[in-house]
Amino acid sequence: MSNYKLEAKKLTKEYPGTIALDDFSTGFTGGRVHTVIGKNGSGKSTLMKLFSGAIAPTKGEVYVDGEPVVLHSPLDAFKKGIAMVYQELSLIPDMTVAENIFLNRYPDGDTSESGSKRKKEGNAKKLPFIRWKNVYKEAADLLESMNIELDVYEKVSRMSVGKQQIIEIAKAMSFNPSVLILDEPTSALARHETQALFSLIKRLKQKGVAILYITHRLQELSIIGDTVTVIRDGKLIGTREIKDVSSRQIVDMMFGNVEQKNRPTDLKVSDEVVLQVDKLSSKGLFQDVSFSLKRGEVLGIAGMLGAGRSELLRSIFGADPFDSGEIYMSGKKILYPEPGKMRDLGLAMTPENRKSEGLVQSMSIRQNMCMASMDRIAAKGPLTKGFISQEMEKAFTKEQIQRLEIKLASEEDLISSLSGGNQQKVVIGNWLNTKPQIVFFDEPSRGIDVNAKQQIFQIMWDLSRDNLSCVFVSTELEELLEVCHRILIMKQGKIVEEVYPENIGLEELYARCMEE
Amino acid sequence: MFKRRSSFKIQNYILETVLVALIIIFAFSAPGFFTLRNVLNVLRNVSMQGIIAFAMTLVIISGEIDLSVGSAVAFAGCLTAFLTDKLANGALAMNLEAAIFISIAAAIIVGFGIGTFTGFFRTKFKVPTFITTLALMTALSGAANLLTNGFPITPFPEWYNFFGGGYVLGIPFPAIIFLVSFGIIYFLSNFTTFGRSVYAIGGNEEAARLSGIKVKKVKILVMGLVGALAALSGILISSQIMSGTPTTAKGWELDIISAVIIGGVSLQGGAGRIWSTFIGVVFLGIIINGMTLLNVSEYWQYVVKGLLILAAVLLNQLQDMKKRKA
Numbered sequence: 093m094s095n096y097k098l099e100a101k102k103l104t105k106e107y108p109g110t111i112a113l114d115d116f117s118t119g120f121t122g123g124r125v126h127t128v129i130g131k132n133g134s135g136k137s138t139l140m141k142l143f144s145g146a147i148a149p150t151k152g153e154v155y156v157d158g159e160p161v162v163l164h165s166p167l168d169a170f171k172k173g174i175a176m177v178y179q180e181l182s183l184i185p186d187m188t189v190a191e192n193i194f195l196n197r198y199p200d201g202d203t204s205e206s207g208s209k210r211k212k213e214g215n216a217k218k219l220p221f222i223r224w225k226n227v228y229k230e231a232a233d234l235l236e237s238m239n240i241e242l243d244v245y246e247k248v249s250r251m252s253v254g255k256q257q258i259i260e261i262a263k264a265m266s267f268n269p270s271v272l273i274l275d276e277p278t279s280a281l282a283r284h285e286t287q288a289l290f291s292l293i294k295r296l297k298q299k300g301v302a303i304l305y306i307t308h309r310l311q312e313l314s315i316i317g318d319t320v321t322v323i324r325d326g327k328l329i330g331t332r333e334i335k336d337v338s339s340r341q342i343v344d345m346m347f348g349n350v351e352q353k354n355r356p357t358d359l360k361v362s363d364e365v366v367l368q369v370d371k372l373s374s375k376g377l378f379q380d381v382s383f384s385l386k387r388g389e390v391l392g393i394a395g396m397l398g399a400g401r402s403e404l405l406r407s408i409f410g411a412d413p414f415d416s417g418e419i420y421m422s423g424k425k426i427l428y429p430e431p432g433k434m435r436d437l438g439l440a441m442t443p444e445n446r447k448s449e450g451l452v453q454s455m456s457i458r459q460n461m462c463m464a465s466m467d468r469i470a471a472k473g474p475l476t477k478g479f480i481s482q483e484m485e486k487a488f489t490k491e492q493i494q495r496l497e498i499k500l501a502s503e504e505d506l507i508s509s510l511s512g513g514n515q516q517k518v519v520i521g522n523w524l525n526t527k528p529q530i531v532f533f534d535e536p537s538r539g540i541d542v543n544a545k546q547q548i549f550q551i552m553w554d555l556s557r558d559n560l561s562c563v564f565v566s567t568e569l570e571e572l573l574e575v576c577h578r579i580l581i582m583k584q585g586k587i588v589e590e591v592y593p594e595n596i597g598l599e600e601l602y603a604r605c606m607e608e
Numbered sequence: 609m610f611k612r613r614s615s616f617k618i619q620n621y622i623l624e625t626v627l628v629a630l631i632i633i634f635a636f637s638a639p640g641f642f643t644l645r646n647v648l649n650v651l652r653n654v655s656m657q658g659i660i661a662f663a664m665t666l667v668i669i670s671g672e673i674d675l676s677v678g679s680a681v682a683f684a685g686c687l688t689a690f691l692t693d694k695l696a697n698g699a700l701a702m703n704l705e706a707a708i709f710i711s712i713a714a715a716i717i718v719g720f721g722i723g724t725f726t727g728f729f730r731t732k733f734k735v736p737t738f739i740t741t742l743a744l745m746t747a748l749s750g751a752a753n754l755l756t757n758g759f760p761i762t763p764f765p766e767w768y769n770f771f772g773g774g775y776v777l778g779i780p781f782p783a784i785i786f787l788v789s790f791g792i793i794y795f796l797s798n799f800t801t802f803g804r805s806v807y808a809i810g811g812n813e814e815a816a817r818l819s820g821i822k823v824k825k826v827k828i829l830v831m832g833l834v835g836a837l838a839a840l841s842g843i844l845i846s847s848q849i850m851s852g853t854p855t856t857a858k859g860w861e862l863d864i865i866s867a868v869i870i871g872g873v874s875l876q877g878g879a880g881r882i883w884s885t886f887i888g889v890v891f892l893g894i895i896i897n898g899m900t901l902l903n904v905s906e907y908w909q910y911v912v913k914g915l916l917i918l919a920a921v922l923l924n925q926l927q928d929m930k931k932r933k934a
Contacts, residue, residue: 411818432820441818449818452811454878463808464819466801478801522819 096155097122097302098143098174098271103152105138112138114326116152120271125293125303127317127334129310131346132567135326136306140275143304144176145169157270175264176273179280181256185249190231192248193263198222234266239295254285258292265296272296273304278312279398290316308396310339310606322346339607343599353574354593355390359556361577362387365423366561367439367530369408372417377403378585381417385530390552390562392576394569394605400585401565402444405532409441410434421530435464438529442519442536444565450519451507458503460518461489465525492521497547513544520551531555532563537571549575569601581605622923623872623887627894634898641901648780654893655786656681656841656848657860658886661867662793663834665885668868669797670830671810671877672730672737676744677838678860679752680722682853684715684842686752686761689852691715693763704765716839722748723835727828737831745861752854760851772848782844789837794882806830811878866913867892870920874928892916 096119105113113135120126130136141147143154145163153160156173163169166176183192191198231244240258248256257277264272274293278286293316297303305316313320314334322329322345329345367385372378378400385391393401407414410429419426421437431441443449451460462469462485469484471477489503496517500510507515516536523531533552537545552562552575566572572579573593581589581604589604596604635642660677667674688711694700695707702710726744729735755761774781797803805826808816817823846852871888873880895916899909 409818431818432822435820443815443818448812449814452808452815452878454811455807459804459807463804463816463821466804466821470801480799480801480804482799526820 095121097157098304099155099158100139100142101153101155103139103142103154104150105142105147106150111326113142113149116323116326116328118321118328118331120302120304122270122300122302123297124318125297125305125316126331127305127307127313127320128323129307129313129320129342129346130323131308134323134346136323137275138326139323140176140273140304140306143169143174143271143273145174170267170269173268173270174273175267175269175271177257177260177264177275177277179275179277181253181260183248183256183259186247188245188247189235189242189251189259190228190244192259193231193234193244193266194227195263198227235262238262238265238292240292252282252285254281254288257281257285257289261289261292261296265301269301271302271304273306275306276308277305278307278309308606310342310603313339313342324348339603340599343603347599347602353570355575355577356553359388359390359553359577361389362559366421367408368420368423370418370420372404372407372414372419374403374407374412374414376585378407378582381582381585381587383580383587383590385561385563387561388556388559389578390556390564390576392572392579393563393565393582394572394579394601395567395582396605397567399582401582402534404582405441405534405563405565406443408434409439409532411441411443435526435528438527439532440464440523440526440528440530441532442516442523442534444534444538446512446516446519450522451515453506453508455507456504457498457500457507457510457518458485458489460507461492461503461521462525464522468525468527488525489521492518492524495524496521496551511540511544513540513547516540516544516548517551520548528560530561530563532565534565535567536564537566537568545571569605570598573598573601623870623884623891623920627887627891630891630894630898634894634901638898638901641898646897646901648778648783650890650893650897651783651786652780653897654889655780655782656845656857657864657867658786658889658893659782659789659841659844660834660838660860661864661885661889662789662882663830663837664864665868665871665873665880665882666793666797666803666806666830667737667834668865668873668875669810669877669880670806670827671813672827672831673865673875674723674726674737674741674831674834674838675861676722676726676741676748677834677864678857678862679745679748680719680835680838681842681845681857681860682855683748683752683755684719684839685846685856686755686852686854687718688712688715688843688846689761689763690755693761696763708764708768712843715843716836719839719842720832720836723838724828724832726835727824727831730831731824731827749854752852756852756854758854760849760853762851764847764850768847769850770847772844772846782848785840785844789840790882790886797882802826802829807878809877863892866917869917872920872924874924888920 099119101117103113103116104111116139128136128139142149145166145168154163155161161172163172169176184195228244235242235244240262242255242259248259277289281289293303307313317334319331320334320337320342321331322342324346364387365384366387370382372381381404395401403412406412408419408429410431410433419429421439426437447453452463465488466480469480469488471479471481492498493500493503498514498517498521500514507518510518520536536548552564555562564572564576576593579591579593580587581591583605591601640646664674664677691711691714692707695702695710696704722744726737726740729740730737771781776784797806805816805821808819808821809823809826813823842857845856849856867888868885869875870891871880871884873884892913895912896909899912
């Protein structure tokens with residue numbers, strides 16, 4: 093019998109067309125923090141979903157405390173000793189700390205051994221009455237055992253994200269798990285909150301729990317981790333003791349040998365500055381951001397999630413307010429930007445989340461394609477102002493369908509009938525119809541296939557050839573290296589460095605984005 | 609293949625099909641149903657609520673609601689009567705024709721103003737229109753009673769009855785207003801940037817905003833429009849009953865919203881057609897009329913109306929689920 097708290101044996105998860113996790117075997121011992129790292133799409137989250145019972149493996153087994161387990165659901169995983177804390181918090185804001193911790197398994201009057209076992213397993217109460225005194229007492233005891241100083245009577249909605257995260261962990265620990273899985277727990281936390289979280293994790297470690305810590309933040313590994321496990325392309329690349337490995341070696345393991353692609357050589361950048369941002373700040377999101385964008389340039393902004401990239405673009409576009417700083421377009425200062433005004437000045441933005449910010453799902457492809465350019469397809473006479481010209485609308489739609497090579501049955505179909513990549517192209521077409529000078533692309537390649545990605549890169553290059561300028565934000569650093577003339581590195585709300593793809597490799601760029 | 613296509617088409621016109629079937633059934637069973645007089649009668653009866661229903665459709669498509677329309681109708685009628693009375697019989701001693709036209713204009717402007725106020729509250733302070741208009745429903749009803757001291761005011765001359773009770777080429781005047789307002793709002797919703805913006809906002813407010821659509825302005829205007837049309841309807845009613853009466857139009861908001869829902873407009877916003885509301889309004893009118901002619905008790909009529917709403921929503925939901933699966 094092994095001494096692993098959690099063990100994966102030949103775990104495999106296949107989806108039609110891809111293998112998300114391939115013959116994955118490794119074990120995690122108790123009383124240690126095991127960090128798991130890998131770039132986007134490497135199979136990290138598939139592994140976590142398998143451990144937490146959210147999905148079932150195609151092949152292979154999971155062992156908890158040496159016993160094979162079959163996990164049918166997250167609740168099932170909890171019962172079998174695997175507790176998972178997700179990146180998105182799932183507390184109920186209007187309930188108190190104690191109510192949240194014991195949600196749906198409130199302590200009743202039953203203090204017998206079988207009673208408390210029943211509750212630990214998440215089963216319903218024997219009697220439908222809640223002993224509120226016990227709820228708060230047990231919650232207070234639980235927090236005390238973990239050295240957490242929080243008021244169990246406080247409403248969760250009044251607490252910071254960091255404290256909420258700690259409550260999530262306390263809730264997970266109330267099941268007395270053998271394994272605690274934390275999925276990027278620091279992604280939304282401020283620095284002092286991260287410190288508090290780390291010291292909590294270190295205390296839990298001493299209770300003998302095996303802690304799996306998923307992250308993409310390289311610098312956290314040596315602070316919190318005892319071991320590091322690297323996943324790439326669904327395969328286990330290796331597990332090392334943190335003290336034996338440098339961060340460069342970890343980056344090497346994450347990326348392997350990648351062939352770096354370059355942008356076409358015919359794209360020219362002129363000297364004319366079309367957009368200048370001067371000391372732009374928005375409290376808690378980004379500070380003192382200054383940069384300029386030239387005509388014909390494709391400018392990349394690199395950085396991790398939460399670095400403030402999308403927030404910066406949104407503020408420049410006028411979608412969100414900012415606190416101080418100035419924006420100039422073609423040398424003219426812009427006062428009070430707002431989307432309609434910026435659009436009329438020649439700025440376009442394809443937002444980060446196409447479903448919730450870029451498209452109206454209840455409208456047709458044609459209507460979505462002319463949403464931002466509605467005034468352009470309407471008559472302009474004094475009496476006919478605001479009347480949409482069907483012919484112009486059709487022409488506008490057709491132009492973009494051809495230009496962007498959008499595959500569709502009929503432009504009258506609902507936008508939701510299209511694939512992700514084609515939907516993204518409609519978002520772009522909607523903005524190209526406004527005849528912009530500058531286009532902001534916020535994560536345009538998220539969730540679309542390789543071909544569509546390449547087409548979107550082509551679109552950016554074509555815009556550059558037409559003397560338009562682009563700002564391209566992406567978490568996929570290799571994309572930025574392939575597409576852009578110049579890349580700004582953004583970290584914790586600040587632009588810290590400017591690099592040129594000619595002078596930097598992927599691993600180097602990754603390391604610079606990650607390191608403190 | 610052929611079968612699938614044809615059944616798909618009928619699905620799109622299911623309400624129209626049921627309506628035609630209903631007309632045929634009543635034509636054979638209800639005495640006097642299929643006479644010109646009765647048809648015009650139905651048209652007149654549905655007009656007053658129908659006018660408001662078209663604007664309500666835009667309100668619901670934009671993702672909002674207006675519960676105050678019933679009270680707004682009563683208030684506008686009372687305001688018209690009250691102003692006419694004060695202008696003509698008060699210190700100003702204005703000529704009666706002028707007094708009436710000024711009062712009508714004032715009532716419509718005030719109605720529009722109240723609507724924009726709701727829209728302003730919604731966009732500036734994020735107060736849901738459900739709440740604001742619920743408050744207005746009570747307040748406007750009170751205001752109508754204050755204006756009239758709780759009793760009908762009757763300052764109108766004989767000819768004023770034309771608006772609510774008159775005929776043009778044999779067609780009741782309110783029915784003409786009903787058809788004209790259908791035409792205008794149909795056009796507005798389908799062929800203008802304003803209409804398109806309403807759909808976009810109801811479908812995804814954030815996407816509309818990020819596309820540069822002036823969300824606040826559009827919402828305020830839509831609420832203003834329903835306010836103005838409720839006032840117009842109130843004026844027509846005051847003409848029909850020749851008085852400003854604070855108890856008119858009680859509960860109309862529910863009838864109007866019902867007609868919109870029966871037409872198939874989703875309360876989630878973003879989708880729905882003005883034509884469906886037209887059908888919904890006529891549908892309700894015909895079913896009430898037919899049952900009245902068949903001597904069905906009024907209480908049964910309420911039950912049938914309720915079941916109808918449920919059936920309509922169920923039908924829509926089923927179609928939606930099917931579409932999502934496909």
